[in-house]
Every structure is written in C-alpha cells, then in structure tokens.
Amino acid sequence: xxxxxxxLVGNMRKINISGNWKxxxxxxxTKELLAELTAxxxxxxxxxIVVCPTFVSLTTARDALQSSNVKLGAQNLFWEExxxxxxxxxxxxxxxxxxxxxxxxxxxxxxxxxETDATVNKRLKAAxxxxxxxxVCVGETLEERESENTxxxxxxxxxxxxxxxxxxxxxxxxxxxxxxxxxxxxxxxSPAQAEEVHAFIRNKIANLFNQQISENIIIQYGGSVKxxxxxxxxxxxxxxxxxxxxxxxxxxxxxxxxxxxxxxxx
Ligand code: PGA
Numbered sequence: 001x002x003x004x005x006x007x008l009v010g011n012m013r014k015i016n017i018s019g020n021w022k023x024x025x026x027x028x029x030t031k032e033l034l035a036e037l038t039a040x041x042x043x044x045x046x047x048x049i050v051v052c053p054t055f056v057s058l059t060t061a062r063d064a065l066q067s068s069n070v071k072l073g074a075q076n077l078f079w080e081e082x083x084x085x086x087x088x089x090x091x092x093x094x095x096x097x098x099x100x101x102x103x104x105x106x107x108x109x110x111x112x113x114x115e116t117d118a119t120v121n122k123r124l125k126a127a128x129x130x131x132x133x134x135x136v137c138v139g140e141t142l143e144e145r146e147s148e149n150t151x152x153x154x155x156x157x158x159x160x161x162x163x164x165x166x167x168x169x170x171x172x173x174x175x176x177x178x179x180x181x182x183x184x185x186x187x188x189x190s191p192a193q194a195e196e197v198h199a200f201i202r203n204k205i206a207n208l209f210n211q212q213i214s215e216n217i218i219i220q221y222g223g224s225v226k227x228x229x230x231x232x233x234x235x236x237x238x239x240x241x242x243x244x245x246x247x248x249x250x251x252x253x254x255x256x257x258x259x260x261x262x263x264x265x266x
Contacts, residue, residue, distance in 0.1 A: 012216070013215075013216065013217075013218055013240045013266070014046070014047070014048050014218070014240075015046065015047045015048065015234060015240055015241050015261040015264060015266070016047070016048040016050065016174060016218050016220060016240065016241035016242075017047055017048070017049055017050070017241055017242050017244065017254075017257055017258050017261050018049075018050035018051070018052060018073060018101065018103075018135060018174075018176075018220065018241070018242070018243050018244065018248075019050065019051045019052060019244050019245075019248025019249075019254055020052050020075060020103060020106070020222075020243055020244065020245050020248060021051065021052055021053045021054065021075075021248060021249060022075070022108070022245060023054060024054075024249055025053060025054065025057060025249070026057070027056060027057045027060040028060075030053050030057040030060050030061050030064065031060050031064050033249070033251055034051070034061060034064035034065060034068075034070070035064060036251035036252075037051070037070065037251040037254060037255060038064070038065065038068040038069075038070055040251050040252065040254075040255035040258075041069065041070065041254075041255050041258045041259075042068070042069065044069060044258050044259070044261075044262050045069075045262075046261070046262050046264075046266070047258055047261040047262055048071065048241070049069060049070045049071065049258055050070070050071045050072070050073045050100075050101050050135075051065075051070055051071075051072065051073065051248065052072075052073040052074060052075050052101065052102075052103055054075070055074060055075075055089055058072065058074060058094070058097045058098070058099060059097050059098070062097060062098035065098075071100045071101060072098050072099050072100060072101070073099055073100065073101030073102055073103065073133075073135070074089075074094045074099045074101070074102045074103070075102075075103050075106070076089075076102070076103065076104070076106075076109060076123070077089055077090060077091045077094055077102050077104070077123055077126060077127055077130075077132070078090055078123070078126070079119070079122035079123050079125070079126040080126070081126070090126070090130070091126045091127050091129065091130025091131075091132050092130045094130065094132060095130050095131055095132060099132060100132065100133055101132065101133045101134070101135055101174075102127050102132045102133070102134055102135070103134075103135045103137065103176075103243070104120055104123045104124055104127060104134050104135065104136050104137065104161075105117075105119075105120035105123070105124075105136055105137045105138070105157075105161060106137045106178075107137060107139055107178060107180045107183060108183075111180075116160075117156065117157055117160025117161055118160065120136065120157075120160065120161045121160060121161055121162070121163055121164070121165075124136060124161060124162075124165065124173075125164070125165070128165075128169050128172060128173075133172050133173070133174065134172070134173050134174070135173075135174045135175075135176050135220070135243065136161050136162075136173060136174070136175050136176065137175075137176045137178050137222070137243070138154055138157040138158060138161070138175065138176070138177055138178070138201070139154075139157075139176075139177055139178040139179045139180050139183075139222075139223075140153040140154060140179055140180065140181075141153075141180045141181060142180065142181035145179065145181065150197065151197075151200055154177075154197060154200065154201060154204075155200075155204060158175075158201060158204050158205070158208070159204075159208065162208060167209045167210060167213055170205070170209050170213045170217065171213060171216065171217075173217065174217070174218040174219075174220060174241070175201060175205075175217060175218070175219045175220070176219075176220040176221075176222050176243040177194065177197050177198055177201060177219060177220070177221055177222070178221070178222035178223050178243060179193075179194075179197075179223050181223075182222075182223025182224050183222065183223045183224070183245065184224070184245055184246060185223075185224060186224050187223075187224060188223055188224040188225065188229050188233070189221070189223060191232050191233050191235070191236050191239075192236075194221045194233060194236065194239060195236040195237070195238055195239060198219045198221065198236065198238035198239050199237075199238045201219055201238075202214050202215075202217070202219060202238055205217055218240045218241055219238060219239065219240050219241075220239075220240065220241035220242050220243045221233050221239050221241075221242055221243070222242060222243035222244065222245070224246070225242040225243075225244045225247060225257060226246075226247045226253060226256075226257070227247070227253055227256025227257055227259075227260060230242060230256070230257040230260035230261065231260040231263060231264070234260060234261055234264050235264060241261070242257060242261075244257055
C-alpha cells in the first residue's frame, strides 16, 4: 500500500506559462505592458512566468521586470558565439542582457526563415553553452495531421533537435508542442488531441533518455491558448504549461492564463 501511494504521488513539474510576443511591441509599449502584467500576476506563486519580447526591447523588459516574479526570454539566437555574422545575436549576448530563457525552432522560423531540425540542434547547443534555458518548439502542419503523419513528424523533430544532447542537459530544456494549424488561427487542439501528442513526446523522451528525465521535462502546449481554454488544457496530465502568442500581448489575457495555471492542483 505504501509503495502504491508513493507511486501515485504526482510529478513535481512546475507549470510554465511563457509569452511569445513575436514581432510586436516597441520598447515603450513593452514598458507599459509589463507594468500592467507584473501588477496583475504579482500574487502568482506556483507558476513559472516568462515573457519573450523582441531583441530590441530586452533591456527595457529586464528593467521593467526587476523585483517581479516574471522571467525574461528571447525568441531566437544564433549558434555562433561572435564574429562576422551580420544581423545575428548570440546566447552570451542574451544572457548578458538578463535573459534566462530562449525559444528555439518556432514553426514561424521553420516556415519563413529556413529553420530545420539541424539548425534547431545547433541553436540548442549554443543556448545550453550560454547557460540559457531553451524552449524547443515542435508541431505538425494541418496537411501532416490530415495525412496521419503527426507522430512521425514529431518523432523526427524530437530526435533531430535532441541529437547529441546529454541527459543532464535535457533537465534544462522545455518542449513546446505547437500544432501549426492551431497557431494564431483561433483553432485550439482539443485537450484530448493535445494530450495524446504530449504523452507521445514524453514517451519518446523516456526512450531517448530515461524515465526520470521524461517525468520531469516540462511540455508546454501552444496554439490559440487563452484564459477561456487554459484551465482545461492545463488540467491534462501531460500538459505542463503554455506558450502563448496573441493572448500574451494583452496583460489581462496573459494574467488570466497565469491565474488558470495557479488553480491547477499539483
Ligand atoms: P498563438 O501563438 O497563441 O497566437 O496561437 C502561439 C505561438 O505561436 O507560440
């Protein structure tokens, strides 16, 4: 009986709600939004809260987040440390301006900027070397889902992204499952659809690494998450957070998602 009870004790995963601001907000708008947001989520104690503004607003954001419970992240990084790479930004530079997190391999980068599983892997290694906490995005397109290739696509993205990554490094990584057809479209994956893929990802991590890594890894869902659907999504056993686009641009909506997360028993 004792053994059984121990077995039933839930995992210790802390819900992570991250805002991906994409190409939105000037530095002054960043300051305004963060003043509202930090006030609105000040009482949240259980949830890891992250905002990822554009590169040029990171220092403004860092200052606005001082002595708040909201962490700072970036939306991308380059894999080289320094040198003749015009227009690029390194992990060390992000760390130096106060970033703790960095999003890698978002589907918009795959779609518009030729991101591949191989470049995701290079960026991931650079992020880890710089001491950043990576949020690695995976997800299938509508066509891939309709042709019943979801699991193959996810499996390939996962093994490509995490090639050569140690189990110790995996402990620092968050995965975001974002079905491309649900991003910015208002179409959310149903909690059951999302849960099915999250469970698959967790199982895949167990196979590639080990049971403990797989039980501890945070898997966020992303794609039209809003205050009205957050609680149900986050209530699924394998959904440990959200990567939020549109709804993160409004303090009340993003705080509403954080408040939903605070209500999850865990
Ligand atoms: P969305 O974007 O919440 O606007 O669908 C999510 C994302 O792309 O990370």
